[in-house]
Amino acid sequence: MRSPRLRFAPSPTGFLHVGGARTALFNWALARRLGGTFVLRIEDTDRQRSEQVYVDAILDAMRWLGLNWDEGPEVGGAHGPYFQMERLDSYRVAAEALLASGAAYRCVCPAREDADTTAPVACSCSVEAVPPGAGGALRFRTPADGHVTFRDLIHGAVSFPCADIEDFVLLKADGVPTYNFAAVVDDAAMAITHVVRGDDHLSNTPKQVLVYRALGHDLPDFAHIPMILGPDRKRLSKRHGAVSIQQFREDGYLPEALVNYLARLGWAHGDMELFGLDEMVAVFDLEGVGKAPAVFDYDKLAWAQASWLKRLAPDELVRRTVPLMAAAGLPVDLDDAVRLEGLVQTLVPRSATLPELVEQARFYFDVPLAWDEAAVAKVLIPGVEPVLGALRERLAVLSAWDHASLEEAFRGLAQDLGLKAGAVIQPARVALTGRTASPGMFEVAALLGRDLVLRRLDEALGRVSGAALPG
């Protein structure tokens, strides 16, 4: 039994998108589950569109998601190199073998420009031998009839009539291999045992099976996973919204949330919804993978994000948030971990993303409040001046500055004034946070500290009297 080896083979023609990320995730998870090896290979044979920046972006996105590879770029391995453009010799050797055995032939027909042609290619080169050295492309000689049948771990037996498979190109005229050829040569050379990839490759597989056979290699197990579609049931693309991992990262999503959501797109394990990478590895299998394409749902992704925000330990959340707060210009006191964890926890249930949490954390720091003028105009009216004034007096002499004492002070004042608690709390909320919506007032006041609370109340009082001035 060969040891399990799986691979993710992206082409660096763009950023890593959610579809590719999910394919990578499934390959990674299965490799880990089976105790096998996860290989990362860069398929850069499209010289026109491949770019180094994309290679870097893909590696970066993979690492951010937590999908580490055992062999591949930057880590090396016994089956390298892991860039196809550095493996040209191996394709040439394989090509010569196919040419020698008659499984392939040279073709000097002009390359087709469009893909709309309805008729299969009719290449006369296949009958008239092209002299060696004449250049041109190398085509595979597909059997005229019969079927190519192979077993797919997700779809079962799949069969294609050879008559519908054209004599596809193996090597382009410039000597660079095409996808269907390079992938086979590499997967065989890298001893890949399970080829897990998108459904869009199912129709390419018979061609690859033909090449495997012509080369005398054993077939790997194939598993074609369903594609990810947009709400309009068309292939998911930029016009549907954010699709690159990089974009989600910039938008403040947690890698855990993205991975979790992607895992549940096309795969299920009973009724479980929340999975960490380690939890997924423990139970991942191809049997849980469905066959039908899945529509990407941004709402459910948001839910996964919220769930993970709550799932992460407070100190971990602080660790990830502090850099963002510092970048936002907030005076973060790293020594006061208790306070940071406390304020972060009040914000978590009210934030969809990390940047949003940071934005909301602003009032907790000793920086000018971002006043919601509409809130000020509506709540900080002349009538509340005596209320806030009285509140200031009580808080100034409050013996203990904690949640319970503060609650007692607020409620006691309301009662003494014959008001409902909200009549004291709401003005205080606007005074202390600048807005009408915030975490619980007693927690806010406790976290703010007496000094800041009194100063903010003074500032609010100033605003109230200012508003009371005629004109």
Next chain:
RNA sequence: GGCCCCAUGGUCUAGUGGUUAGGACAUCGCCCUUUCAAGGCGGUAACACGGGUUCGAACCCCGUUGGGGCUACCA
């Protein structure tokens, strides 16, 4: 057009011949409540259609319809 794949609520799905068809997101309502969230509870909502097979079909077979993919010297 040809070939291939697919088909459970709006969305992601569980289900593998006998279930009141389960869960999650979204949605609606109620509760909680100092605001906003979060949370708790409850509701609406699905087996695409038509034939078979079977004592019995969401599950098996055929067809129809619908959707997706491939059909490049892209991957």
